[in-house]
Amino acid sequence: xxxxxxxxxxxxxxxxxxxxxxxxxxxxxxxxxxxxxxxxxxxxxxxxxxxxxxxxxxxxxxxxxxxxxxxxxxxxxxxxxxxxxxxxxxxxxxxxxxxxxxxxxxxxxxxxxxxxxxxxxxxxxxxxxxxxxxxxxxxxxxxxxxxxxxxxxxxxxxxxxxxxxxxxxxxxxxxxxxxxxxxxxxxxxxxxxxxxxxxxxxxxxxxxxxxxxxxxxxxxxxxxxxxxxxxxxxxxxxxxxxxxxxxxxxxxxxxxxxxxxxxxxxxxxxxxxxxxxxxxxxxxxxxxxxxxxxxxxxxxxxxxxxxxxxxxxxxxxxxxxxxxxxxxxxxxxxxxxxxxxxxxxxxxxxxxxxxxxxxxxxxxxxxxxxxxxxxxxxxxxxxxxxxxxxxxxxxxxxxxxxxxxxxxxxxxxxxxxxxxxxxxxxxxxxxxxxxxxxxxxxxxx
Amino acid sequence: xxxxxxxxxxxxxxxxxxxxxxxxxxxxxxxxxxxxxxxxxxxxxxxxxxxxxxxxxxxxxxxxxxxxxxxxxxxxxxxxxxxxxxxxxxxxxxxxxxxxxxxxxxxxxxxxxxxxxxxxxxxxxxxxxxxxxxxxxxxxxxxxxxxxxxxxxxxxxx
Numbered sequence: 001x002x003x004x005x006x007x008x009x010x011x012x013x014x015x016x017x018x019x020x021x022x023x024x025x026x027x028x029x030x031x032x033x034x035x036x037x038x039x040x041x042x043x044x045x046x047x048x049x050x051x052x053x054x055x056x057x058x059x060x061x062x063x064x065x066x067x068x069x070x071x072x073x074x075x076x077x078x079x080x081x082x083x084x085x086x087x088x089x090x091x092x093x094x095x096x097x098x099x100x101x102x103x104x105x106x107x108x109x110x111x112x113x114x115x116x117x118x119x120x121x122x123x124x125x126x127x128x129x130x131x132x133x134x135x136x137x138x139x140x141x142x143x144x145x146x147x148x149x150x151x152x153x154x155x156x157x158x159x160x161x162x163x164x165x166x167x168x169x170x171x172x173x174x175x176x177x178x179x180x181x182x183x184x185x186x187x188x189x190x191x192x193x194x195x196x197x198x199x200x201x202x203x204x205x206x207x208x209x210x211x212x213x214x215x216x217x218x219x220x221x222x223x224x225x226x227x228x229x230x231x232x233x234x235x236x237x238x239x240x241x242x243x244x245x246x247x248x249x250x251x252x253x254x255x256x257x258x259x260x261x262x263x264x265x266x267x268x269x270x271x272x273x274x275x276x277x278x279x280x281x282x283x284x285x286x287x288x289x290x291x292x293x294x295x296x297x298x299x300x301x302x303x304x305x306x307x308x309x310x311x312x313x314x315x316x317x318x319x320x321x322x323x324x325x326x327x328x329x330x331x332x333x334x335x336x337x338x339x340x341x342x343x344x345x346x347x348x349x350x351x352x353x354x355x356x357x358x359x360x361x362x363x364x365x366x367x368x369x370x371x372x373x374x375x376x377x378x379x380x381x382x383x384x385x386x387x388x389x390x391x392x393x394x395x396x397x398x399x400x401x402x403x404x405x406x407x408x409x410x411x412x413x414x415x416x417x418x419x420x421x422x423x424x425x426x427x428x429x430x431x432x433x434x435x436x437x438x439x440x441x442x443x444x445x
Numbered sequence: 446x447x448x449x450x451x452x453x454x455x456x457x458x459x460x461x462x463x464x465x466x467x468x469x470x471x472x473x474x475x476x477x478x479x480x481x482x483x484x485x486x487x488x489x490x491x492x493x494x495x496x497x498x499x500x501x502x503x504x505x506x507x508x509x510x511x512x513x514x515x516x517x518x519x520x521x522x523x524x525x526x527x528x529x530x531x532x533x534x535x536x537x538x539x540x541x542x543x544x545x546x547x548x549x550x551x552x553x554x555x556x557x558x559x560x561x562x563x564x565x566x567x568x569x570x571x572x573x574x575x576x577x578x579x580x581x582x583x584x585x586x587x588x589x590x591x592x593x594x595x596x597x598x599x600x601x602x603x
Contacts, residue, residue: 182584208579210543224547229574231547252551252575255544268548270575273506273555275548296548312545318504319545340504342542356542382586385542401539408584436543 022106022128024075024162033077034162036070037105038063040081041122042089044114050144058147059088059113062122065151066109066158068195069169073159074424079105088112092125097132105129109158120144124154126161136161148197153444168390169194172440173397174212174221175415177201178433182408189223191238194439196429202236211386211436212236215258218440222246222256222265233267235282246280253278255298260306266290268298277311277328290328301345301353302326303370310334310344310353310370321355323370334372343386346370348441349393352420356385356398365398367420378422391441395419397428399435481509482592487582491599495522498598499557503591504541506552508560516557519599520564530602533557535575536582538591543577550575550597557597572602 024034041059049055063081070076085099092110100108111124123139138157142150149170156167177190189202189212203209208226215222218238225234225243233246233253246256249269256267259279266279277291277300291297295315302309310323316333319340324331335341339359346353350370357364357377363384368375384400397417404411413435415428428434476484482500489497497519499512508516523529535554537546554573562568583590 183581185579208576210579231574252547254547268544270548270551273552273559275551296545296552298548299542299544312542314504314545319542340541342545358541361540383539403586404584406585406587406590408581411584411586 022130022162023164033075034106035077035079035104036107036109037079037084037100037103038067038070038109039084039086039088039091039111041111041113041124042087042092044112047113047115048118050115050118052145053147055115058115059111062111062113062147062151062154063109065148065195066155069152069155070159072195072426074419075163079103092123095127095129097127097129100127100129107135107158107162109154111154115144118144120147120150122150122154124157126158148193149443152193152195156442165394166392166442168392168395168439168442170443171391172214172218172443173415173428174214174438174440175399175430175434176210176212176436177431178413178435179205182404182411189221189236190430190432190434192430199431202238202241211255213257213438214440216260216262216441218443220258220262221438222258222267224254224256233265235265246282249278255300257301259302260304266300266302266309268300277309290326291324291331292328299343303346304348304350308346308370310346312342312344319358321353321372323353334368334370335375336372337375345387345389347389347393348391352393354387354389354396354420356387365396365418367396376420376422378418378420379416379425384416386436388437388439390417390439393420395424397437397439399437401435476589477592479509480592481511482589482595483511484593487593487596491519491601492522492526495519497600498596500592501553501595501597503538503595504549506549506556508556512557513560516560517564520561520566523561523566523570524564528603530570530572532600532602533561533571533573534580534598534600535573536580536594536596536598537578538594539578539581539586540591541578546577547575550577553595553597557599561599 040063043059047055067078070078083103108127113122119141121141126136128135152170155169159167171194174191177188178185180186186205187209188205189209192199210224212221212223221236231252233256234243235246236243251271253267253269256265264279264281268275269278275296275298277297279288297313299312300309309326313322319342321335321341321344322333339357341355343356344353352367353370354367362380364377365379365387366377382403387396387398395417400416402412413433415434415437418425480502491497495518496515499515533554535550537549558571581594583593
């Protein structure tokens with residue numbers, strides 16, 4: 001990942017702080033998505049030609065990405081462009097509000113772009129058509145190759161303005177790419193934009209790799225690799241490609257995750273048939289044992305303030321979810337429902353824990369409060385697990401496997417997402433089969 | 446004549462149906478006992494009369510009587526062949542979460558290792574590795590396949 005690829009120059013042309021009439025409520029399933037018109041961005045005729053792509057259609061392409069992002073939320077209904085009533089450059093100056101209202105649009109996005117001296121300058125505006133006023137106007141400059149990210153950042157700004165919450169479009173997903181038959185799967189670490197574009201493979205598939213997870217700045221991924229047939233937790237620098245083993249443990253280490261400050265990795269270490277939870281300080285390499293119990297303790301995840309850890313243990317006899325202080329004291333079981341519970345992950349907002357539940361041979365993804373109350377099961381299937389949170393804590397991504405026949409045919413592994421409202425379940429497109437997704441934080445903050 | 450032939454065909458069909466259903470019921474009772482696979486379909490041998498693998502109940506790592514019997518045979522074979530080293534591979538079925546299954550596979554492999562050590566094999570000759578649900582021997586999604594995949598396999602390492 002290119003570090004700060006972005007010189008994000010947000011010059012706020014004007015900010016209308018008064019409460020707009022249109023808002024989108026994202027706390028419930030939205031059966032009445034907001035009709036929004038996304039005008040193609042006007043391409044300035046002074047723009048230079050760029051060899052790698054077509055400049056003249058860039059404005060239209062950016063608007064299509066914004067529409068696709070909006071549609072994927074289930075909260076917005078992007079209107080068809082053939083009904084649009086004004087030319088992009090004229091609408092961007094000042095829309096004829098009453099004309100746009102005629103096509104039932106409530107919000108309008110306009111913009112223009114200019115490529116000069118190998119810089120892409122983009123400007124966009126969000127208009128409240130009901131109140132007939134401008135809600136957001138921003139401009140920024142970047143290199144032309146970042147044009148997809150421009151579309152995602154615009155989407156985030158609009159989402160933020162209309163919902164009151166930060167967006168999740170300028171983000172990436174790290175995951176495990178899977179190919180080959182079920183009993184000889186080839187697995188590689190992969191990375192893609194949240195909309196499925198710009199897929200990159202980070203390992204070659206020579207050894208089994210599992211469970212990649214981003215660090216808070218999205219530059220590192222920690223994961224499990226069977227390199228030399230020794231399952232150990234590794235660290236990968238996405239930019240340089242350098243991999244290193246984390247900790248010299250005399251046995252399998254697995255289930256790694258970063259602490260919220262990025263300074264530690266928490267993981268399971270299995271020895272002599274017992275898995276306990278350990279943390280390692282990445283700078284000092286000091287290892288600390290956090291749980292000490294003759295049962296399986298795994299899948300640890302910190303609370304966003306770093307004070308607590310939720311984890312999975314079978315100390316009661318079967319898999320349940322526990323919470324403890326991050327020094328290992330005050331261990332408390334929080335799940336008591338019928339069935340097994342695994343893969344707890346703390347929401348970035350701190351309020352909820354997402355989990356996998358197995359009951360009567362069916363698999364559920366659910367959320368509950370961090371004291372275990374208020375359990376809500378969002379989706380049921382033959383097999384699904386490993387939820388990961390969107391950076392705003394509103395959407396979960398997870399993977400789902402299908403049943404296979406007696407020859408192993410019919411098997412697939414795909415990434416899916418669902419809103420924590422339980423609505424808007426959708427499959428994410430990936431180049432290959434995919435599992436173990438990890439959602440990055442916002443790339444530009 | 447024709448009528449007779451038809452009757453005869455009918456009998457053949459009826460008889461074979463009976464045979465098939467008899468087979469499938471018989472097979473069921475042989476394949477698993479108390480959720481543990483007891484068949485021989487996937488089993489390979491380290492030496493004559495020394496099976497390479499043992500099977501487990503769902504989410505369990507307890508050794509059954511049959512497993513202990515197999516492991517004693519493995520221990521005897523290893524005591525006779527003193528230069529042999531082995532890796533015990535622990536596996537889980539696909540019906541659990543990935544990370545828990547990795548831990549479970551490790552626990553199963555160590556249950557086998559501990560028993561081999563009790564019967565006089567040095568721990569230095571036995572390494573363990575868990576593959577969790579990553580390496581099914583039977584790729585089907587059926588209770589039979591899952592019971593065959595809940596296993597630990599002793600593999601010659603040298």
